[in-house]
Amino acid sequence: MALLIVNLDKQIGNAAAWRDTFAAQLPDLEIRIWPEAGKATDIEYLAFIRPDFDALPELPNLKAMFSRSAGVEAFVDHPRLPKAPLGKIEPSGGDPMMTEYVVMHVLRFHRDMPGYQMAQANREWRRTRIARPEERRVGFLGLGLMAKAPALVLKSLGLPVSAWVRSPRKDEEIPIFHGPGQLEPFLNQTDIAVCLLPLTRETEGIFCGARFGAVVLRRARRAVAGALAAGEPVMAAPQGDGDAACRAAADRGAAGDRDRRQHPQHRGGRDAAAGNRQDDGLLSCRTRSQFTMRR
Numbered sequence: 001m002a003l004l005i006v007n008l009d010k011q012i013g014n015a016a017a018w019r020d021t022f023a024a025q026l027p028d029l030e031i032r033i034w035p036e037a038g039k040a041t042d043i044e045y046l047a048f049i050r051p052d053f054d055a056l057p058e059l060p061n062l063k064a065m066f067s068r069s070a071g072v073e074a075f076v077d078h079p080r081l082p083k084a085p086l087g088k089i090e091p092s093g094g095d096p097m098m099t100e101y102v103v104m105h106v107l108r109f110h111r112d113m114p115g116y117q118m119a120q121a122n123r124e125w126r127r128t129r130i131a132r133p134e135e136r137r138v139g140f141l142g143l144g145l146m147a148k149a150p151a152l153v154l155k156s157l158g159l160p161v162s163a164w165v166r167s168p169r170k171d172e173e174i175p176i177f178h179g180p181g182q183l184e185p186f187l188n189q190t191d192i193a194v195c196l197l198p199l200t201r202e203t204e205g206i207f208c209g210a211r212f213g214a215v216v217l218r219r220a221r222r223a224v225a226g227a228l229a230a231g232e233p234v235m236a237a238p239q240g241d242g243d244a245a246c247r248a249a250a251d252r253g254a255a256g257d258r259d260r261r262q263h264p265q266h267r268g269g270r271d272a273a274a275g276n277r278q279d280d281g282l283l284s285c286r287t288r289s290q291f292t293m294r295r
Helices: 017-026 096-110 115-123 146-155 180-188 222-226 243-255
Strands: 002-006 028-032 042-049 065-066 086-088 138-141 161-165 177-178 192-197 216-220
Touching: 002 017, 002 222, 017 028, 096 115, 096 146, 096 192, 138 146, 146 161, 146 192, 177 180
Parallel strands: 002 028, 002 042, 042 065, 065 086, 138 161, 138 192, 161 177, 192 216
Antiparallel strands: none
């Protein structure tokens, strides 16, 4: 029985640190560091970040895989992806950097910092009512390890926090919506949506088809929070026609799945096709539009 580690030693720590950690916790488990895979039939577990499945050998006795990658879109459709259960490697309390990132930008939108920045750029003295935390509803799409920590931090600050997940859950510390039938009600009661879902066939275009008046916060799984169709960003900001943009995106997506990495947003571009301002992977969406439902 052996564990093969691929690229973790190059991205996080080093080979010696990984060997020492596993030796302390699982002394009977043989640790192999790619490319020194040894006999492939001995390998029952695979742990990786940014793997090249074209280079890896067939692993006929593989029982489970563990990814440290931020998302799955880079490899989940790879033709040589092993047919074994896939898990996520995360600290037990979530990713501290993700928690900081989410909390920072939720508070940024809550206090309308983009509006103040725009007023400052226009040399305007802007007076506006400050919303109290209890008036600003935050909704998380996904409530895994990465989402739970920032959700509870925001709850501790007095913001009403809820989450949408695929399957029913019990005994959570925040209200839970679940399944396709509760997605639209969830969005309708959400002011700031935080999307931490992976980009998969099931999540692509997830915002296309619901009435929502939310400010959308997207993390680096860029297309899932924003994708209306293949590789397209959300286009429902104040400057754009949400209905027309959604239909156009869906039409373009139906014509074929383009390489997302060729889209300017994925190359670090600042403007989406509808003229919406992009800022550090975030998109402010303040209009209330009836999107065209994609079935």
